Amino acid sequence: xxxxxFYILLLVSTLFTxxxxxxxxxxLQDKNNTEEQSSIAQVSSxxxxxxVNDVISVNIKxxxxxxxxxxxxxxxxxxxxxxxGLYFDGFTIDDHGNIRMPILGEINVIGYTLEEVRVKxxxxxxxxxxxxxxxxxxxxxxxxxxxxxxxxxGSTGTKTLFQTHVNIMEAIANAGDITTVGNRKEVTIIRQTxxxxxxxxxxxxxxxxxxxxxxxxxPNDYIYIKPLRQKAWGTGQTGIQSIGTVITLxxxxxxxxxxxKN
Numbered sequence: 001x002x003x004x005x006f007y008i009l010l011l012v013s014t015l016f017t018x019x020x021x022x023x024x025x026x027x028l029q030d031k032n033n034t035e036e037q038s039s040i041a042q043v044s045s046x047x048x049x050x051x052v053n054d055v056i057s058v059n060i061k062x063x064x065x066x067x068x069x070x071x072x073x074x075x076x077x078x079x080x081x082x083x084x085g086l087y088f089d090g091f092t093i094d095d096h097g098n099i100r101m102p103i104l105g106e107i108n109v110i111g112y113t114l115e116e117v118r119v120k121x122x123x124x125x126x127x128x129x130x131x132x133x134x135x136x137x138x139x140x141x142x143x144x145x146x147x148x149x150x151x152x153x154g155s156t157g158t159k160t161l162f163q164t165h166v167n168i169m170e171a172i173a174n175a176g177d178i179t180t181v182g183n184r185k186e187v188t189i190i191r192q193t194x195x196x197x198x199x200x201x202x203x204x205x206x207x208x209x210x211x212x213x214x215x216x217x218x219p220n221d222y223i224y225i226k227p228l229r230q231k232a233w234g235t236g237q238t239g240i241q242s243i244g245t246v247i248t249l250x251x252x253x254x255x256x257x258x259x260x261k262n
Contacts, residue, residue, distance in 0.1 A: 017190060020230055026233060027169070027184065028207040045165070045216040047113040053096065055143040055220065056114070058121065064135045071102055071125075086143035111194055114140045141235040142163075147215040147217055151225030152182030154247075163259045166217045168204065172225075178204075183226040189214045 050056065055243040060068045062105025069074045075090040091099035104124060109117045110240065118140040125136050154176020159176060168187065178184055184204045191214070200214050209215055217223075 020228065024184060024205065024228070025180065027204050028203050028209070031206050031208070042259070045213065045218075047115070048218050049111050049113055049218070050109050051192065051194065052094055052095055052110065054093045055087055056093070056109070056117070057086055057090045057139075057141045057143050058099075058101065058117075058122075058138040060125070061137040061139075062130070063065050064134075067130070067134060068136070069159060071104065073102075084184065090143040114142065142219055144219075145219055147171055147219070147221045147223065149223040149225070151223075152179045152227050153177065153225050154179065164248070167215055168202070168209075168217060168223070171217055171221075171223060172204075178225050181226050181228045181230055186226050188224040188226065189217070193222055 013018075020143060058072075060071045062068045064160045091101060093099055093111055095109075098106040098108050100106050101121075104121070104246060107124070109120075111119070118138050121140065122136060122138045125138070126132060130255070141164075143164050145164070146158060146160050146163055147166070149171060150156045153172065156175070159171070159174055161170070186201045187204055188199065188201050191200075196238065201214075202212050202214050203208050
């Protein structure tokens with residue numbers, strides 16, 4: 001094999017091994033190659049059940065606001081709250097699974113859904129403090145949808161979204177999207193449940209991921225985006241970058257050869 005043929009072979013092999021295929025970068029592809037666009041039915045997500053250290057916001061209203069003012073926290077009447085405000089004015093679930101509310105005292109909420117907690121508080125108010133004519137209206141919400149994302153994304157860390165439901169695509173978009181060298185085919189989700197920790201990998205390049213129970217996130221989920229092998233190789237993420245790497249290596253090799261020859 002001549003020296004010229006060797007360099008051409010080196011260039012071609014580097015391009016094929018270092019470039020990231022477009023199919024590894026596109027989300028939600030139809031990998032069944034069906035001619036007609038198929039509709040993907042999402043798996044209905046189970047209601048989230050509260051866990052220790054969750055923070056919930058409870059707001060109690062009535063026809064006469066003065067009747068329920070003592071049951072609410074200081075800033076509960078405020079329409080918009082910051083994340084910090086929700087943390088300090090919300091109710092944190094302690095290690096025993098309880099929240100401590102004004103007048104009502106300790107209420108066990110561990111393992112309950114938000115709707116079940118709402119019914120529980122409303123029932124307690126009607127049985128012990130009010131009559132049905134007071135038209136008690138109770139609202140129970142999580143103090144923000146919190147999740148943590150790490151790895152090959154634009155912005156890592158713990159994020160908070162003020163909405164009820166968040167799917168994996170929304171969470172990644174909120175974190176600045178996956179970088180070019182992030183592995184979209186093996187996104188790891190670690191989920192804390194009352195029965196223990198669950199860990200699962202999902203493929204975001206496959207449209208069928210929307211059928212996965214991990215497509216819709218739950219509060220406090222941890223998301224990890226693994227790097228592709230191309231990042232470790234450092235040869236470049238595109239064909240142009242790979243060619244530049246090869247040219248640099250060839251220039252270095254030529255320089256060393258000339259120095260040794262002379």
